[in-house]
Amino acid sequence: MNSYKDRTLRLIGPLVVFMIGSLFFRLNIYFEHDLPFIIRFQSIAIIYGYICWNLSRWVILTIQKRYPGFHRTRQRLKYIALAFPLLVHIAYFLRYFTHLYINDQPIGWPTLADYTYTTGIQIFYHCIYVGVYEGLYVFEQWKIVYYEREKLLNIQWQERFDSLKSQINPHFLFNSLNSLSSLIREQPEQAEKFLDEMSNVYRYLLRNNEQELVSLQTELQFVESYFHLLKTRYGESIQLKLENLSGYEQYLLPPLTLQILLENAVKHNIILKDQPLVIQIYVEKGYLVVQNNVQKKNLKVVSNKVGLNNIITKYQLLKQPEPVIESDAVFFIIRIPLIGNEYIYTKIIDIAHQH
Structure with missing residues (x-):
């Protein structure tokens, strides 16, 4: 708690408690006694209100200093509970004997009715004292724990995200070198161009894989270059159709998403001149749709779904809607959510708040 807030509470808090007590517990005094008695009674009430507020504050802050942090809340509450009856009775007897002295009454023990009634009032007051100082402290400690946990979670997610990105480079290189090796044996004249x-x-790939997101326009330019590699190897047996993409060029998606999907289509389907693999990329209802005709290879292809899982996990880490996969005997379709620029603005604001 900062010093300004603490000073404000110490100044205004007892006054608020005094007014609540006067309204709900001591209103009869104004109708049953004369003005001098009311002045004496309420003066004692407000003076000891400040004394008891600050005494309770000192005890609670001392316990908080001894057992700091959100994780020690139970320990603090245990010691506050032990100190609570003592604080209540100190407040009760201070007021009781002061009233006897001011009103020139003989010293004696209170009646049971007076004791239970006034003690109940003091319990109410001290619950407010504890609620204010321990409640605010617990809330502030909870905020610290929450933001630290969020910060740690963001760091962990970023590490997972970076790990996913690092998996793509060797995967792409391995497949490209395999293709190059095949060309050297089968079509040496195409190997140099490839x-x-x-x-x-x-x-x-090296330049953009370091980024969290790229524009659709950038990703499409890369896909066209990547498709040239596939075209060099498969010729007219593979086709790429880009449709209905105008106006969506500045939307965002994780880098290399389309390359992974093209690679996935090539891996799992027959690609022959009389059975061409046709890949279509278009936008529909805010989703980038990648669709290919299904021509499953006769030999079962071993698949651990690393590529598709990488894409899905990236969207999870970005806290965005996940891609939707649809598959039947005719088409394999995956719908990729396009991310608007407002994501960047939101992330900038979040980073600013964390600092």
């Missing part, structure tokens, strides 16, 4: 295009694509 190597040049692979260098361009890999340069792009």
Whole structure:
């Protein structure tokens, strides 16, 4: 609790408690006694209100200093509970004997009715004291724990995100080198061209894989370059159709998403001149749709679904809607949510708040 808030509470708090007590517990005094008695009675009430407020404050802050932190709340409450009856009775007897002295009455023990009634009032007051200081302290400690946990979670998610990105580079390189090896054996004249295009694509991959998001326009430019590699190998047996993409170029998605999906389609389907693999990319209802005709290979392809799982996990880490996968005997379709620029603005604001 900052010093300004503490000073404000110490100044205003007892006055508020005094007014509540006068309204709900001591209103009869104004109708049953004369003005001098009312002045004496209420003066004692407000003076000891400040004394008891600050005494309770000192005890609670001392316990908080001895047992700090959100995780020690139970310990603090235990010691506050032990100190609570003592504080209540100190407040009761201070007021009781002061009233006897001011009203020139003989010293004696209170009646049971007076004791229970006034003690009940003091219990109410001290619940307010404890609620104010321990309640505010617990809330502030909870906020610290919450933001630290959020910060740690963001760090963990970022590490997982970076780990996912690092998996893509070796995966892409391995498949590209396999393709190059096949070309060297089967089509040596195409191998040099393939190597040049692979260098361009890999340069792009290294540069953009460090980013969390890229624009659809950037991703499409990369996919066209990547498709040249596939086209070099498969010729007219593979086709790529880009449709209905105008106006969506500045929307965002994780880098290399389309490359993974194209690679997935190539891996699992027959690609022949009389059975061409047709891949379509278009936008529908805010989703980037990647669709290919299903021509499953006769030999079962071993798949651990790393590529698709990487895409889904990236969207989870970005706290965005997950991609939707639809598959039947004719088409395999995956719908990728396009992320608007407001995501960037929201993240900037979150980072600013954390600092």
